[in-house]
Amino acid sequence: MRAGLLAALLLLALAALPLVGREGYLTHLAILMLIFAILASSLNILMGYTGLVSIAHAAFFGIGGYTSGILAVRLGLPFWVDLVIAVGVTGLVALAIGVPSFRTRGIYYIIVTVAFQLIATEVMDGWHALTGGGFGLRGVPRPAGFESRIAYYYLVLAVTVLAHWAMIRMLRSPIGRALMAVRDNETKALMLGINPMHYKTFAFVFASGLAGLAGSLYVHYLEYAHPEFFNFAVSVDLFLAVMLGGTGTVYGPLFGVFVLELIREVLHEFAAVRLLLFGILLVALIVFLPEGLLPPLLRAVRRALGVSRRGRNTPARASRPSTG
Amino acid sequence: MIQVLANGLVDGAILALVAISLTIIFSILRVPHFGLGGVLVWGAFVAYFGVTRFGLNLGIAALAAALGMALFGVVIEKLAFSRLRGATEDAMFVSAIGVLLALENGALLLWGSEGRSIPVPGALQGVVTIPGIVYLPSMRILIFVVTAAAFIGLQLYVTRTRMGRAMRAVAQDPVAARLLGVPIDRVASWSFAFGSGMAGLGGALVGATFTMSFDMGSPIILKAFVVVVLGGLGSVGGAIVGGLLLGVVDSLTLTYVTSQFKQLVAFSLLILVLVLRPAGLFGQRVLRADVQATR
Numbered sequence: 001m002r003a004g005l006l007a008a009l010l011l012l013a014l015a016a017l018p019l020v021g022r023e024g025y026l027t028h029l030a031i032l033m034l035i036f037a038i039l040a041s042s043l044n045i046l047m048g049y050t051g052l053v054s055i056a057h058a059a060f061f062g063i064g065g066y067t068s069g070i071l072a073v074r075l076g077l078p079f080w081v082d083l084v085i086a087v088g089v090t091g092l093v094a095l096a097i098g099v100p101s102f103r104t105r106g107i108y109y110i111i112v113t114v115a116f117q118l119i120a121t122e123v124m125d126g127w128h129a130l131t132g133g134g135f136g137l138r139g140v141p142r143p144a145g146f147e148s149r150i151a152y153y154y155l156v157l158a159v160t161v162l163a164h165w166a167m168i169r170m171l172r173s174p175i176g177r178a179l180m181a182v183r184d185n186e187t188k189a190l191m192l193g194i195n196p197m198h199y200k201t202f203a204f205v206f207a208s209g210l211a212g213l214a215g216s217l218y219v220h221y222l223e224y225a226h227p228e229f230f231n232f233a234v235s236v237d238l239f240l241a242v243m244l245g246g247t248g249t250v251y252g253p254l255f256g257v258f259v260l261e262l263i264r265e266v267l268h269e270f271a272a273v274r275l276l277l278f279g280i281l282l283v284a285l286i287v288f289l290p291e292g293l294l295p296p297l298l299r300a301v302r303r304a305l306g307v308s309r310r311g312r313n314t315p316a317r318a319s320r321p322s323t324g
Numbered sequence: 325m326i327q328v329l330a331n332g333l334v335d336g337a338i339l340a341l342v343a344i345s346l347t348i349i350f351s352i353l354r355v356p357h358f359g360l361g362g363v364l365v366w367g368a369f370v371a372y373f374g375v376t377r378f379g380l381n382l383g384i385a386a387l388a389a390a391l392g393m394a395l396f397g398v399v400i401e402k403l404a405f406s407r408l409r410g411a412t413e414d415a416m417f418v419s420a421i422g423v424l425l426a427l428e429n430g431a432l433l434l435w436g437s438e439g440r441s442i443p444v445p446g447a448l449q450g451v452v453t454i455p456g457i458v459y460l461p462s463m464r465i466l467i468f469v470v471t472a473a474a475f476i477g478l479q480l481y482v483t484r485t486r487m488g489r490a491m492r493a494v495a496q497d498p499v500a501a502r503l504l505g506v507p508i509d510r511v512a513s514w515s516f517a518f519g520s521g522m523a524g525l526g527g528a529l530v531g532a533t534f535t536m537s538f539d540m541g542s543p544i545i546l547k548a549f550v551v552v553v554l555g556g557l558g559s560v561g562g563a564i565v566g567g568l569l570l571g572v573v574d575s576l577t578l579t580y581v582t583s584q585f586k587q588l589v590a591f592s593l594l595i596l597v598l599v600l601r602p603a604g605l606f607g608q609r610v611l612r613a614d615v616q617a618t619r
Contacts, residue, residue: 053414053417053418100595100599101595101599103599104598104599106412106413106414107356107413107414107416107417108553108598110356110413110414110417111356111549111553111594111598112594112595112598112599114546115550115591115592115594115595116591116595118546118587118591119587119588119591119592119595122585122586122587122588123585123588126584126585126588232542236421236425239418243418272429272432272433273429273433275425275426275428275429276425276426276429276430276433278422278425279421279422279423279424279425279426279427279429280422280426281422282418282419282421282422282425283403283404283419283422283423283426284422285418286408286415286418286419286422287404287407287408287419290415
């Protein structure tokens with residue numbers, strides 16, 4: 001019940017935010033954070049619940065964004081159609097790359113995702129006729145009726161909430177439990193009649209489709225797409241956001257996105273300092289705090305308040321099981 | 325055509341050198357050390373300042389880069405990897421990417437983003453040429469010599485010395501090696517010293533032959549990883565063959581196919597090889613016990 005209350009409070013605060021933010025910078029920032037929340041949470045389905053470390057999430061973000069933008073600019077299709085097709089195309093690409101890539105494991109799997117990320121960026125950059133290359137894709141329209149920043153904020157908020165609702169429902173269903181079984185021990189999962197291939201493929205397509213959805217929202221908001229929005233660095237950022245908050249927790253990635261976006265705002269004139277800091281953070285997190293910032297923080301708060309919490313089985317972490 | 329092949333071989337020799345340094349660390353400790361890309365950049369800068377600011381001879385500056393980076397590599401191992409021994413490859417990869425980000429951007433903050441080139445002494449500015457067929461500055465030939473020397477030196481070290489034998493033991497079976505009293509921390513330090521030293525040397529060579537900048541490390545280390553996979557993980561000979569092969573393939577695509585998608589071929593090749601032939605083109609066919617254990 002307490003979790004429900006927390007979610008309700010968070011939603012209320014988010015719904016009231018434009019009262020303060022108006023058409024200004026705060027609302028802009030909130031829109032970006034919401035879009036990145038979809039990205040981080042969907043990446044968390046892979047990293048935290050399925051045990052797949054993917055450095056290609058920004059590529060799927062970009063595939064969704066470019067598909068949506070190109071449909072709007074070159075064919076003049078309305079936003080809602082672009083959005084649906086973008087999610088479909090992203091899911092199909094994920095299916096095509098996912099199925100063969102699951103033949104590899106561990107570091108090789110990560111390398112396949114890195115290679116796919118680099119290929120995707122190069123295609124976005126190089127295929128001028130379709131994407132506009134380094135000039136970017138200009139003139140993507142905002143959806144009709146949502147031209148103002150506040151209206152678009154509410155649109156993004158609604159989609160973000162829906163997406164999170166879908167993810168949480170999925171994770172709490174038998175499918176979600178099967179994913180966690182695959183994460184914890186593939187052989188055991190197989191013996192229980194869970195085909196790891198099917199569930200990994202499902203998780204990959206599901207998470208990538210959501211990344212495509214985020215891409216569509218992003219490009220229609222900025223009215224512009226550029227290869228740099230979707231490159232390797234962005235994939236690493238997302239990865240760090242999930243790690244920072246805590247993989248395999250619902251609120252962890254949201255917290256991670258919030259902290260990272262704040263750092264980005266504070267240091268936005270100093271990209272090198274920020275990336276230096278991110279690098280050190282990655283090492284420090286994996287070495288000292290593999291479960292991320294949020295879980296220990298919550299434990300400390302709970303201890304300070306003297307609240308004990310009974311019998312809630314928190315999912316094991318996938319990022320650093322100790323196998324010899 | 326021959327010129328294209330020759331250029332490809334030179335690029336390939338550099339890739340092979342970096343791939344060997346990656347192979348040393350990966351095959352012995354299972355650490356996918358992408359941070360070597362950053363080490364390479366720092367090595368290039370050490371050599372650059374050695375020559376320009378302290379007036380060192382290029383050879384000595386390159387040696388200083390190698391030694392300095394070897395030491396630096398040991399420090400990196402202690403800070404970022406020693407506590408992760410026994411963790412998954414995924415965890416080590418995260419740490420390695422952190423090191424890469426930190427080193428490249430540290431270099432950017434310290435020394436700026438402009439491209440530089442290490443000045444080369446007159447004796448090495450000559451050009452070897454067969455008119456109309458091939459034209460090769462001597463620096464590029466030197467790269468071959470250095471890569472070959474590094475390869476031979478490494479082979480001798482690994483087969484002839486006590487530490488070399490300990491390294492091979494850890495590579496084969498870390499648990500058994502530890503049980504038999506192999507000092508795993510010392511082996512780790514030496515492996516990182518060798519790998520990082522060779523990466524630093526590679527950086528100095530790149531800086532002297534081409535131009536260098538703070539962000540040259542990531543593409544080189546990624547390609548080096550392609551090479552390592554092509555050659556079969558853990559095989560130093562495979563790294564050499566893979567390096568030369570990828571250099572030539574890259575050079576051929578760039579000249580005859582496309583310059584717009586210059587990395588597409590290399591990375592598609594990587595995905596194909598990983599998916600179809602996970603042991604690499606020249607790697608052992610048998611799955612290693614620890615690879616199977618993670619299944």
